Amino acid sequence: MAVLETLDAAHLREVVVGYxxxxxxxxxxxxxxxxxxxxxxxxxxxxxxxxxxVLSEVGEGETETLEGVARALSHGSLMGARGNSGVILSQILRGVASVLGEHPAVDARVITEGLLAAKEGAYRAVQEPVEGTILTVCRQAADG
Known part of the structure; x- marks a missing residue:
């Protein structure tokens, strides 16, 4: 298996499908x-x-660029969020998308920035954050 050094629009779509x-x-x-x-x-x-x-949104509109896929990721997650876990997930995805969409291709440094933005967004979305939830997973991924 080849090592992926940068993430582009097609790779981000593949990540969403895999998720x-x-x-x-x-x-x-x-x-x-x-x-x-x-x-x-x-x-x-x-x-x-x-x-x-999210996948419905990614499949429509301007999704040929990383910026377009990131925008679709953000909008699709916001509009389709269901329940508490869906709202938190949408904030995680929106945080990542806000950073990824600023770059034509993404490397490990940008992924790290995206994870930090995801963590911040997810914790802001919950009035009383509780450890042992998806928030913990997000925080640990962001903090390394």
Whole structure:
């Protein structure tokens, strides 16, 4: 397998498709893990619906450039966010997209900046952040 040194629009689309596929595979497991803020068993479903909205948006409009895919990622996640987990996911994706969209190609340094923006957006989206949730995963990814 070749090492990817930069991320372009096509690669970002592939990442989103891979994330959707992983969510579909593990959706029921995520639903069973759902205990905060209410144990209603819909975290996996809400995240999957949110990412499906992203893919619908990425498939339309100006998505030939990294900026276009990032814009579609941000808008699709905002418009399609479902439940608490979907809203938090949308803020993570919007944070990443806000940074990636500023560059024609993305390297590891820019990915790091995107993860930091994602963490900030996700924590701002929650009035009382609780560790042991998707917020923790996002924070640990951003902080390395």
């Amino acid at each position: 959707r596929d992983a969510l579909r595979t593990h959706q029921e497991k995520l639903n069973r893990l759902n205990v905060y803020p209410v144990p209603d068993g819909d975290t996996g479903t809400n995240m999957a619906l949110t990412i499906e909205s």
